[in-house]
Amino acid sequence: MKKLTAVLMLIALAGCSKLSMDNYQLLKTGMSYDEVTAIIGKPDSCEEALGTRSCIWGDEQKQIKAAFLAEKAMLFSHQGLQ
Numbered sequence: 198m199k200k201l202t203a204v205l206m207l208i209a210l211a212g213c214s215k216l217s218m219d220n221y222q223l224l225k226t227g228m229s230y231d232e233v234t235a236i237i238g239k240p241d242s243c244e245e246a247l248g249t250r251s252c253i254w255g256d257e258q259k260q261i262k263a264a265f266l267a268e269k270a271m272l273f274s275h276q277g278l279q
Contacts, residue, residue, distance in 0.1 A: 216255045218278045224263070228270045233263060 215237045223236050230250070234240070240252035240263075250265040259277035263270055 221275050224273050
């Protein structure tokens with residue numbers, strides 16, 4: 198019974214992805230990195246160069262990208278969100 202409950206919880210959580218069009222529309226330029234991660238969680242990868250941080254949430258089929266300058270969001274893009 199406990200295993201069944203755990204499996205059902207995992208399935209429910211998988212359906213509650215933070216990578217959604219609703220959450221993407223909450224993102225605004227000027228938000229801090231912490232404000233963005235409060236909405237869509239921690240990024241899957243980030244790269245830093247020349248004072249900018251570029252982060253990706255998700256994978257090649259479903260993703261959100263954000264570029265930060267001085268810890269403020271400057272640009273957002275998405276792919277495959279519903």
